Amino acid sequence: MINEQIRDKEVRLIGVDGEQLGIMPSREALKLAQEAELDLVKIAPTAKPPVCKIIDYGKYRYELARKEKEAKKKQKTVEIKEIRMSPNIDSNDLNTKMNAAKKFLSKGDKVKVTLRFRGREMAHMQSSKHILDDFAAELAEVAVVEKAPKLEGRSISMVLAEKK
Numbered sequence: 001m002i003n004e005q006i007r008d009k010e011v012r013l014i015g016v017d018g019e020q021l022g023i024m025p026s027r028e029a030l031k032l033a034q035e036a037e038l039d040l041v042k043i044a045p046t047a048k049p050p051v052c053k054i055i056d057y058g059k060y061r062y063e064l065a066r067k068e069k070e071a072k073k074k075q076k077t078v079e080i081k082e083i084r085m086s087p088n089i090d091s092n093d094l095n096t097k098m099n100a101a102k103k104f105l106s107k108g109d110k111v112k113v114t115l116r117f118r119g120r121e122m123a124h125m126q127s128s129k130h131i132l133d134d135f136a137a138e139l140a141e142v143a144v145v146e147k148a149p150k151l152e153g154r155s156i157s158m159v160l161a162e163k164k
Contacts, residue, residue, distance in 0.1 A: 011049055011051070012047070014051065026052070032054060038057075041053055083111060086115070087121050105160065105162045113135055113157065128156070136158065142163055144163050
């Protein structure tokens with residue numbers, strides 16, 4: 001809230017240089033802000049009485065936007081990379097998939113390992129679950145199983161995350 005939008009009877013006022021000007025009626029505070037050719041901005045609306053500051057509102061909004069942008073820049077978005085395999089995968093192919101998973105985990109991403117079944121492979125779903133267990137056991141030193149292997153339609157999938 002700025003200037004005339006502030007409807008409180010009394011406000012705690014902070015001056016241009018950050019000095020405390022004390023508790024005063026909001027009209028008087030607005031008058032002081034207009035004399036300084038600046039805006040009266042409500043900084044802490046929940047305080048008793050609310051805290052207002054005499055500042056340039058445009059500059060204040062710019063500073064808030066800059067701080068928000070800076071905080072956003074420091075965030076790390078975690079992606080989920082998927083590795084698909086079939087139940088009759090060869091050991092060399094499995095090693096290649098494990099290396100790819102290690103690379104994804106080292107970058108900080110999560111890895112969803114999916115074992116897809118087609119046609120007659122559907123009859124042997126439970127006997128193929130060991131492939132995912134072996135995959136997780138091989139990567140145990142760099143990854144932890146975040147979501148255990150679960151049957152989802154025509155596939156079994158699990159999620160691995162980097163070990164902290």
